[in-house]
Each structure stands twice: as C-alpha cells, then as structure tokens.
Amino acid sequence: MSSGPEPAVTTETHLDVAGESRLHQHLRHFWHPVAFSADITDDQPVQGELMGERLAIWRHDGSIRVFRDLCRHRGASLALGRIDQGCLRCAYHGWAYDESGTVVDIPARPDLSGSLNVGVESFPAAESAGLVWACLDPEPKFPVPELPVLEDRDYTHLFYEPYDWRCSMARRLENYFDFSHFAHVHHGVLGDRNDAAIADYSVRRDGGEIRIDAGPFLEFTDNPKNKGVATSGETYEAWKRYRIFMPNTMLLHSSAGSEGQDYTLFVAVAPVEPRRSRCFTIQSRNYALDQDQEFRDLQALILEQDKPVVESQRPEELPDDLAAEMHVKGADAGTLEYRRWLIEISNGTYQLAPAS
Secondary structure (H helix, E strand, C coil), X not given: CCCCCCCCEEXXXXXXXXXXXXXXXXXXXXXXXXXXXXXXXXXXXXXXEECCEEEEEEEECCEEEEEECCCCCCCCCHHHCEEECCEEECCCCCCEECCCCEEEECCCCHHHCCCCCCECCEECEEEECCEEEECCCCCCECCCCCCHXXXXXXXXXXXXXXXXECCCHHHHHHHHHCHHHHHHHCECCCECCCCCCCCCCEEEEECCEEEEEEEEEEEECCCCCCCCCCCCCCEEEEEEEEEEECCCEEEEEEECCCCCCEEEEEEEEEEEECCEEEEEEEEEECCCCCCHHHHHHHHHHHHHHXXXXXXXXXXXXXXXXXXXXXXXXXXCHHHHHHHHHHHHHHHCCCCCCCCC
C-alpha cells in the first residue's frame, strides 16, 4: 500500500551533539588545507592549525613537510625556528629535526646527536590546488582536491587572505550551496527576496564528490561579477555548477553574463577546532581581468553578510532533543545530500561513490 506523497518538509536528517563529536574525530582521516603553497618558502617555517593540533609547516628543496609544532625538548614552537641544511631547527635550544622528524643535532650535547631515538610526529602532506594539505592520520581517505583552472592562462586568480569563523567546518561549507539564503541574505546582489523560489535541480554523488547543477538564480547586474551582461535589465539569470569534494572543499563555476564568461570560486575549509573553521579561498575568472579590487570588494561584502548568520546557527551547542532541523523538499536537496554523507562519516561508514 502506498504511504502517500513525500512530505514537503522533513526532519529526517540531522547531526546531533554526539554525531558532531563523532564527525570531528573521523575528520582526522581526511586531507585538510593548512596554508597556501606560495606562503611556504625554503627560508622559514610557518605555523598552522588543524583539529586542535598546532602544526609547523616547512619546505626544503621544493618538498613540503608538516610536523607537530612541539619540540621534544621543552615544548617550544618549531614554527618559530629556522631551516638549517635541510633540517628544522628549534629557536629555543637549537635541536634539529630531519625531514622525517628525527632529532639529528643537540647543540648542548654534541655527543648525543644522532644517538637518541627521539623525534617529532610528522603528518602526511601534499600540495594541490595552490594549497598545502595535511592529514592527521597516516592513511588519508579520498583524494586531494584539484583545481586545473590554475593552469589556464586565460584566467586570472585571486588568493584571498585566510579567515576564521566561529562555526563548524560543515556549517561553513554548506553555506555556499544553501541556495535558499541567496535571496534573503544577499538581496540586491545574488538574489531578490521578492522572487525567492528555487527551481528543482540535479544532485548526484560521483566518486569522492557531490555534484550539483542548479539554476536559474536571479542575480543583479550592478556588480563586477555580472556587469558584462548583454542586457539592459537590472537582473540576470545565472546558472551554477558545484563540485563538493568531500568533506571540506567546494568548487563553483557560475555563469557571468556574456557567453563564455566563467566565474569560479574554490573554497577549502579546515576544522581548526570543533567550533572554529579556517577558510582558504581562490577566485578565478576569464573576464574583467583588470578589476581585482572590485572583485575583492564584492567578496568582502558577501562574507560580511553571511558571517553573522552562519555564526549564529545551532544546534552545535544545544541538547540532543533540540538538535533536529527541517529540510525543504527540492530547495535543500544539495545540503541534504551533503548532510547524509557527513552522517556516514560520523558513523564510520563512508566510502567512494560509484563514478558517474
């Protein structure tokens, strides 16, 4: 017997407090962004943060390394040290660690150098999409995200300064493909609150990704993204293609007016702490190549509008019996699929989906 039509609003999928805690622990098995590649030189280590761990990120002969930022002698930050003949040398007492993290020099007792089986923990590290990625587990799950557009000479690229928000990684990333908020939070820019309906759109899993093709979205033309629209109207219907690289990265391709104009936004979010996230953003486009400041100003406006709303979201700090949230059929299809996969991660049942 039929159970009747699917409800328009459902509470079937949510992460409660316990689920959020499990999710945070399982995120140790995935790659996370910790720095822009260009910021890590052969001259000086850089400090990073990931899931409550302080990291020392450094480079030698082009190879990237990520250590726990904790000298084994007196606990000083190795990121305050220097790179010396292929080793990372602590600023406090000069202990030197080789590329594997093993202590190879103790200046105060040269006779002990190389004889102690002592080292600092080294984490898997990789470079891709203009970023340094680290994993706190020896065997990362899912591949590192890639960004081929960085190699396309027809595009210009903006690397935005990383910023921290007081919210979980999932809350921050989900905000980018939560389509219903465009018309209300970004009224007059990315939407119109008087025309806020969301058309049905395509959502599917593909390997380690969720792919979304959605539109049209009503956007305004009096901003640098859309001012090249070949129309006299004040609004324009944009189409958007998303690739969500599980569980923390998103690539958006958005139409931008004239045929062939492509606006892309790549965002990778690191869970610095359960309730603090660090965002790395790269914006690429193949038009308006001399208007970087205008695009920076637009990005700053959108972040300024989003931040207080996203940081206000709960249920992270509420009891389990208040944790459920409701989802609107169709409009929330993308975020719902993302949450289903996050719940699988929190339960330890995640796996690559069949490739489309």
